[in-house]
Amino acid sequence: MTLSLSSIAEQLGLEFTGEDKQITGVNTLEKAGPGDVSFLVNPKYARLLETTSAGAVLTGPDYADRVQSALISSNVYLDLAKIVKLFEVPQGRMSGTSELSCVHESADIAESATVYPFAFIGENARIGEDTVIFPGCYVGESTVIGRECIVYPNAVLMGGCELGDNSIIQPGAVIGADGFGYAQTPFGHMKIPQIGKVCLGDNVEIGANTAVDRAALDVTSIGPGTKIDNLVQVGHNVQMGKHCLVVGQVGIGGSTTIGDNVVLGGQAGIADNVTIGSNVKVGGQAGISNRLDDGSVVSGSPSMPYSTYLKAMGVCAPKLPDLFKKVKKLEKRLATLEEAQGDDHDKT
Amino acid sequence: MTLSLSSIAEQLGLEFTGEDKQITGVNTLEKAGPGDVSFLVNPKYARLLETTSAGAVLTGPDYADRVQSALISSNVYLDLAKIVKLFEVPQGRMSGTSELSCVHESADIAESATVYPFAFIGENARIGEDTVIFPGCYVGESTVIGRECIVYPNAVLMGGCELGDNSIIQPGAVIGADGFGYAQTPFGHMKIPQIGKVCLGDNVEIGANTAVDRAALDVTSIGPGTKIDNLVQVGHNVQMGKHCLVVGQVGIGGSTTIGDNVVLGGQAGIADNVTIGSNVKVGGQAGISNRLDDGSVVSGSPSMPYSTYLKAMGVCAPKLPDLFKKVKKLEKRLATLEEAQGDDHDKT
Amino acid sequence: MTLSLSSIAEQLGLEFTGEDKQITGVNTLEKAGPGDVSFLVNPKYARLLETTSAGAVLTGPDYADRVQSALISSNVYLDLAKIVKLFEVPQGRMSGTSELSCVHESADIAESATVYPFAFIGENARIGEDTVIFPGCYVGESTVIGRECIVYPNAVLMGGCELGDNSIIQPGAVIGADGFGYAQTPFGHMKIPQIGKVCLGDNVEIGANTAVDRAALDVTSIGPGTKIDNLVQVGHNVQMGKHCLVVGQVGIGGSTTIGDNVVLGGQAGIADNVTIGSNVKVGGQAGISNRLDDGSVVSGSPSMPYSTYLKAMGVCAPKLPDLFKKVKKLEKRLATLEEAQGDDHDKT
Incomplete structure (x- = not known):
């Protein structure tokens, strides 16, 4: 399946920037080649825009000027789903009711x-x-x-x-x-x-x-x-x-x-x-x-x-052994104080 | 499958109250119609006896007088299993060894x-x-x-x-x-x-x-x-x-x-x-x-x-962040006391 | 499948002690009979060597003298895998491509x-x-x-x-x-x-x-x-x-x-x-x-x-109800002390 970037943009109602080109598939920024559309959702991976070989990148307007050709989307995952659908080859090749059923x-x-x-x-x-x-x-x-x-x-x-x-x-x-x-x-x-x-x-x-x-x-x-x-x-x-x-x-x-x-x-x-x-x-x-x-x-x-949960099980639970030790120490220190207090009272 | 309430009672060795009627299925108190037997096990749902359309209800002796027709059982689940068995249509329709096996x-x-x-x-x-x-x-x-x-x-x-x-x-x-x-x-x-x-x-x-x-x-x-x-x-x-x-x-x-x-x-x-x-x-x-x-x-x-488990994980675990704060406060208060105690001793 | 102990030892490159015999299978120390090889890995089960009916036991050198016939191995699990392989009857009996596929x-x-x-x-x-x-x-x-x-x-x-x-x-x-x-x-x-x-x-x-x-x-x-x-x-x-x-x-x-x-x-x-x-x-x-x-x-x-984890969740978690009680008591004792301290200060 080969589709031009412009026809993809048209089918999805998206703007595209850069030159038009022939697209034959979809892949990740790392794996995409010149014939692939790729995509960027998470800003965390924006650095990959510098190194990707993708022919075009589907992304939000903020990143469009960082790639040669961009498809500009306000819902990247949704438009990704639609583009992948264009290139999908469904599983199975038969039709009709088989005589072996x-x-x-x-x-x-x-x-x-x-x-x-x-x-x-x-x-x-x-x-x-x-x-x-x-x-x-x-x-x-x-x-x-x-x-x-x-x-x-x-x-x-x-x-x-x-x-x-x-x-x-x-x-x-x-x-x-x-x-x-x-x-x-x-x-x-x-x-x-x-x-x-x-x-x-x-x-x-x-x-x-x-x-x-x-x-x-x-x-x-x-x-x-x-x-x-x-x-x-x-x-x-x-x-x-x-x-x-x-x-x-x-x-x-x-x-x-x-x-x-x-x-x-x-x-x-x-x-x-x-x-x-x-x-x-x-x-x-x-x-x-x-x-x-x-x-x-x-x-x-x-x-x-x-x-x-984040505080109780994530932060506190691993510190329980420390807490048990602390409480034990507190008990001792308190006993010491109480004893001293008793002594003081005895003195007075 | 249609069975009279009296014949169901007879097959299961149960007493029944109210008028005899034709039964064609089993369903829950909410879903049962006049041709269905329903059942009550958990007293929590006893209020449904007022509103159910069930033709008869399988239940313990305590609830029998709250419905038009009752099958009285000392083990409702067991008798339910037996009644459902009467109306069960097993999966599958074939018999013998298929030539396609x-x-x-x-x-x-x-x-x-x-x-x-x-x-x-x-x-x-x-x-x-x-x-x-x-x-x-x-x-x-x-x-x-x-x-x-x-x-x-x-x-x-x-x-x-x-x-x-x-x-x-x-x-x-x-x-x-x-x-x-x-x-x-x-x-x-x-x-x-x-x-x-x-x-x-x-x-x-x-x-x-x-x-x-x-x-x-x-x-x-x-x-x-x-x-x-x-x-x-x-x-x-x-x-x-x-x-x-x-x-x-x-x-x-x-x-x-x-x-x-x-x-x-x-x-x-x-x-x-x-x-x-x-x-x-x-x-x-x-x-x-x-x-x-x-x-x-x-x-x-x-x-x-x-x-x-109920106490440790159900009650205590969610309160761990509080406990950690409490212990921290205790340490401070204790340190304050210890200091004061030291001062007192210095004074004496 | 019958193999002599000596041929098993030879195939696996292992030493064997005791008399040679015909072996027809592999089983656990409890279940093995005179025609079976058994095995001992975990010293915890060494007492079973006294009672096993196994014809031979695959084990490390330390246990070889405690059985009639032993296959001596420096990696019992590995050699066990190899011996079991000798006696394995694979699942399935057909070959070729079935006309029913x-x-x-x-x-x-x-x-x-x-x-x-x-x-x-x-x-x-x-x-x-x-x-x-x-x-x-x-x-x-x-x-x-x-x-x-x-x-x-x-x-x-x-x-x-x-x-x-x-x-x-x-x-x-x-x-x-x-x-x-x-x-x-x-x-x-x-x-x-x-x-x-x-x-x-x-x-x-x-x-x-x-x-x-x-x-x-x-x-x-x-x-x-x-x-x-x-x-x-x-x-x-x-x-x-x-x-x-x-x-x-x-x-x-x-x-x-x-x-x-x-x-x-x-x-x-x-x-x-x-x-x-x-x-x-x-x-x-x-x-x-x-x-x-x-x-x-x-x-x-x-x-x-x-x-x-072992300390926090294994040891401490079940003691949380106790810890909560202890901290509550500590708070009370501390309050008592603080009050007394206050009184003392008032007195001075």
């Missing part, structure tokens, strides 16, 4: 959809227009997948689940496995059959090898625009809102409710039955077992306000 | 077993009666699966492993991958071939995308009735007892021994070569690197008794 | 390679000599796999990735899924297409259900000889050096750089954009968000030097 005769596959070899599509499943099902995927009976979705290799969508339009399921993700629910009996743990389902809104992305469990009854629900990273665990009956970001290896316990625009840092753990408001930020490895109000910013396990 | 001619598949398309069954593998192997599963050579097991899509059972009866393997789980064992050499890490196996007892459940490694030599063993959630890591040569519950994303290091009826909270980590007794409870995100005696209840990383 | 006509598969049923090999992919691709694997277009690699069942290698020689990909691992990158817009998170790739060096091992994301642009890189355990998350654009050991469930954020010979303990989390030197050791469950110099040994979340 296994599609139930009652399944409703849009004509423009793609079903790769070794994909299994169950009874009454529905797959929308332009959706792609990669090899080794399992789509259970009555599962409904919207249009323009991508289900990458070996993802599993158990029966009865629903995916909105423009959803992306990364490889090996499992949607709709049984939740972890047992009744205690004198003879051991008796499985409570999990007969609910999972509903994902439009524009949801689910990471590689992530698991989103089906509800015990009712629905596990992920709101539109929410993005979930790899190896995340979402328990049964979780209700997650819109436009959340859930970073890798987060665990969310059953029946927990999460608002909109929530960010959960990597490896954070949320207990069962917790309510988390909207616009909450949870730090990496944090442990949450109590309600968090809208706008909370917390870290630590157990969690505390982020500003407290 | 690949089964080695020496494999011994029970006639009542189901092998879906794209499942691979290796040499001398054995699959018991009524067991179901979903699409994309791999069953390695000489692996033995008991009767009435379910192996969900894309699960992998490497060669030489054994699964007891009534086991459930959720999608994407991997049983019998190589343990993480290397000999250090001047030229790098040299792999110690992992030639042991994995044995799962009867009634074991393994969660989605969980990994249970084969032993280096000998056996990695999970006792009967133990239930393991999603994305859990069980290292090579782990010996786990009966009726344990292992919540999502727990990690268990190699050669660790765990007793019976142990509960490991989500994201807890157990180091290598640790011995954990029976009836132990480990909190979420706890870190265990030392022996735990029978009946221990611990939390925190590194772990401490749960009651200590 | 789906291989693109442009793919270049070495004649000595094995491609199992239900494996998918995309356009222009290349697979080296003696490499084995197990059932259910996906090898995307233009992905290049070296020689003598093993790709276990249901592993996914997305398009454009590269694996060095002698690499091992455990079941369910995902190499080259999209990194987690979005531009923030008023309408939600807009995906930045991930058009980079993943390169693994020679002798790399990737654990079961581990995910290594493709770079946004450029390359996610894992150096030769590095071994990664199960359920690990490696973010996009991570640069990891040679001969590292990454234990189960570790999470490594995007664009983080890691040196050579680094050991990351289980469940440790490394934030985005962090630089970690060589020969660093990170404890289990540690949380790293700042640069670590060469040779650092750290633990805790947030991390601190390991020796500090």
